[in-house]
Amino acid sequence: MAGPAQVTVTVDRARCMGTGICVEFAPGTFAHDDQAKAIVLSPSDDPTDIIASAVEACPTGALHLGPEEPEEPEGSEKREEVER
Numbered sequence: 001m002a003g004p005a006q007v008t009v010t011v012d013r014a015r016c017m018g019t020g021i022c023v024e025f026a027p028g029t030f031a032h033d034d035q036a037k038a039i040v041l042s043p044s045d046d047p048t049d050i051i052a053s054a055v056e057a058c059p060t061g062a063l064h065l066g067p068e069e070p071e072e073p074e075g076s077e078k079r080e081e082v083e084r
């Protein structure tokens, strides 16, 4: 079943200066917390290319766009996906 691409977005809170640019680009993905730092909303309502534009537009490099699943910690059970 084809669906929107799933990606993982992370915010480096130490770098975020609360400019709000990411929130303007992708309001379905980013919001501000009570310290005006960006937070990631999940699930996201925005297409991946919009999220990528927001990540690129961040003036402080606080945002990172990664693959769908973070790596499993060592020793944890691995998930397997089966295509039908």
Ligand code: SF4
Pocket: 011, 015, 016, 017, 018, 019, 020, 021, 022, 023, 037, 038, 057, 058, 059, 060, 061, 062, 063
């Ligand atoms: S664009 Fe970057 S600096 Fe501005 S609020 Fe978003 S994460 Fe923070």
